[in-house]
Amino acid sequence: MKTDWWKDAVVYQIYPRSFQDSNGDGIGDLRGIISRLDYIKELGADVIWICPIYPSPNVDYGYDVTNHKAIMDSYGTMDDFHELLDQVHQRGLKLVMDFVLNHTSVEHPWFKEAELDKNSKYRSYYYWRPGTKNGPPTDWLSNYGCPVWQYEEHTGEYYLHMNAVKQADLNWENPEVRQAVYDMMKFWLDKGVDGLRIDQLHLISKKEYLPSYEDYINQQAEPKPFQPNGERIHDYLKEITDEVFSHYDVMSVGEVGSVTPEEGLKYTGTDKHELNMIFHFQHMELDQQPGKEHWDLKPLELSDLKSVLTKWQKKLEHQGWNTLFWCNHDQPRIVSRFGDDGEYRKASAKMLAAVIYFMKGTPYIYQGDPDSVLNYYKKLISLRKQYADLMKGSFDLLLPDDPQLFVYMRENSKQQLLSVNNFSKEQAVFQWPKNCGKAQASLLLSNYNNDDLDDEMVFRPYESRVYLLDKTN
Structure with missing residues (x-):
């Protein structure tokens, strides 16, 4: 199963x-x-x-x-x-x-045979195109910044490589x-x-x-x-x-x-x-x-x-x-x-x-x-x-426009988890959410030593705190 x-x-x-x-x-x-x-x-x-x-x-x-x-x-x-x-x-x-x-090396046995013989069954395992008067079949560039078409002298055609020259793309249409x-x-x-x-x-x-x-x-x-x-x-x-x-x-x-x-x-x-x-x-x-x-x-x-x-x-x-x-x-x-x-x-x-x-x-x-x-x-x-x-x-983002704090709430039927994270090297002030029961909250994890739990808290540079809230109390 x-x-x-x-x-x-x-x-x-x-x-x-x-x-x-x-x-x-x-x-x-x-x-x-x-x-x-x-x-x-x-x-x-x-x-x-x-x-x-x-x-x-x-x-x-x-x-x-x-x-x-x-x-x-x-x-x-x-x-x-x-x-x-x-x-x-x-x-x-x-x-x-x-x-x-998506591709193989041009040293792969399939490609080695395909580049030498247009009649090989492995020819259609890759993309081959004749050139044009302008050179390659199209003018596309790969993720490496080079043309995606590489000329192959044995058969006088170009093969496709969306990555490096020596990574020939497989023809998934076949x-x-x-x-x-x-x-x-x-x-x-x-x-x-x-x-x-x-x-x-x-x-x-x-x-x-x-x-x-x-x-x-x-x-x-x-x-x-x-x-x-x-x-x-x-x-x-x-x-x-x-x-x-x-x-x-x-x-x-x-x-x-x-x-x-x-x-x-x-x-x-x-x-x-x-x-x-x-x-x-x-x-x-x-x-x-x-x-x-x-x-x-x-x-x-x-x-x-x-x-x-x-x-x-x-x-x-x-x-x-x-x-x-x-x-x-x-x-x-x-x-x-x-x-x-x-x-x-x-x-x-x-x-x-x-x-x-x-x-x-x-x-x-x-x-x-x-x-x-x-x-x-x-x-x-x-x-x-x-x-x-x-x-x-569930996941809910709080304070979406705050330039320093990344705050979100996770919740199921019994518990809530409040994650508060300062993404800056400056101090950040966090106001405890009004609809979040602070009396039921306990600090679950922090990357600094602290135990304060106030309506307004100062978070130090890159400070992170995770609070667990019990909804059953």
């Missing part, structure tokens, strides 16, 4: 190359992960998500795969993987694999491609893996955006820029569910890029039978300069952050499920972005953790916080599990 075990889970993300080296070669590996399982268990995490460990030239940090059914030599062997999976399960933990299905991908997914799930995180899911539907350049010229229109989340994405997801996920009691999470909460509900709505949850990046793009890299940032407007997170909480409140995260392998560290990595590093790191850990959804930790913050994370995770029913309750 399938369960929603992932709703009560905390996920710990590991980037294997830098996590733990077991043999002194300077590269993290599977046996290194095995050696740290007790630490992850002690932290309170339930699920380990491992970034790609497949053979790869590492043009894109392992997301350019040459064999989806093998382990990269520098990480270990398949026997090492089997031992890792066994050790994870012995500790009552679960293991989720990162799975890349049913043989889809079945081959499903076979690779089942390979790992049949081993007992507890779920898959699907990389760049938002890019797999794209055929409608690939007419020839001449077609546009004849219409006297400019080439249409590439758009993710194409019209067939949900058809593909339903097929993935029917062919793969419906046969296993596993967690499914997809990376879908910049989508709205309304679009997110289409992916995770409980009546849609697609994904358990998605990674979106609306809240992580609020301090990014338009058209710039992740690390080229501008000051955050707190009201924007509150608005985005609240919309996702509310839209997915009754259907669907949220992911709760600040950091991952694609993002700069959050303390340097929304907190203070100087004088208030510890306080702001704890505050930021508290902000999302009491929201509704599944929290994701990206490997490591300083040791000084470790015990705070342990307590956060412990409280989240202790009040699991409350974590499934």
Whole structure:
């Protein structure tokens, strides 16, 4: 019988190359992960998500795969993987694999054959187009800032790559491609893996955006820029569910890029039978300069952050499920972005953790916080599990326009939880809500030492407090 075990889970993300080296070669590996399982268990995490460990030239940090059914030599062997999976399960933990299905490396056997022979069945596994008098089929640019079309001299045509030049996009319009991908997914799930995180899911539907350049010229229109989340994405997801996920009691999470909460509900709505949850990046793009890299940032407007997170909480409140995260392998560290990595590093790191850990959804930790913050994370995770029913309750944002304080209420039939967080390095004054019974309140968690509970309270820089209120008294 399938369960929603992932709703009560905390996920710990590991980037294997830098996590733990077991043999002194300077590269993290599977046996290194095995050696740290007790630490992850002690932290309170339930699920380990491992970034790609497949053979790869590492043009894109392992997301350019040459064999989806093998382990990269520098990480270990398949026997090492089997031992890792066994050790994870012995500790009552679960293991989720990162799975890349939008593209392969150009070193993949499929592509190696496709680039040499137009008549190969693998030719149609990828997107190929003849050039035009202007060069490439279209003038689109990839996320890397380079043209998405790469000329291939053997057959004199261009192949599509929405990412790096050496990551050729798979043609999901071809049913043989889809079945081959499903076979690779089942390979790992049949081993007992507890779920898959699907990389760049938002890019797999794209055929409608690939007419020839001449077609546009004849219409006297400019080439249409590439758009993710194409019209067939949900058809593909339903097929993935029917062919793969419906046969296993596993967690499914997809990376879908910049989508709205309304679009997110289409992916995770409980009546849609697609994904358990998605990674979106609306809240992580609020301090990014338009058209710039992740690390080229501008000051955050707190009201924007509150608005985005609240919309996702509310839209997915009754259907669907949220992911709760600040950091991952694609993002700069959050303390340097929304907190203070100087004088208030510890306080702001704890505050930021508290902000999302009491929201509704599944929290994701990206490997490591300083040791000084470790015990705070342990307590956060412990409280989240202790009040699991409350974590499934309603979410209401308070003080939406306050420039310093991020305040929200969680509530079920018996209890309320009030989370108050100062997002600035200046003091902030908080007025206790009039409709919130202060007499029934107790301090559940704080990143400073305090015990005051007044109608008006002064919050120190990056201070966070969480109060529990009993509605039965």
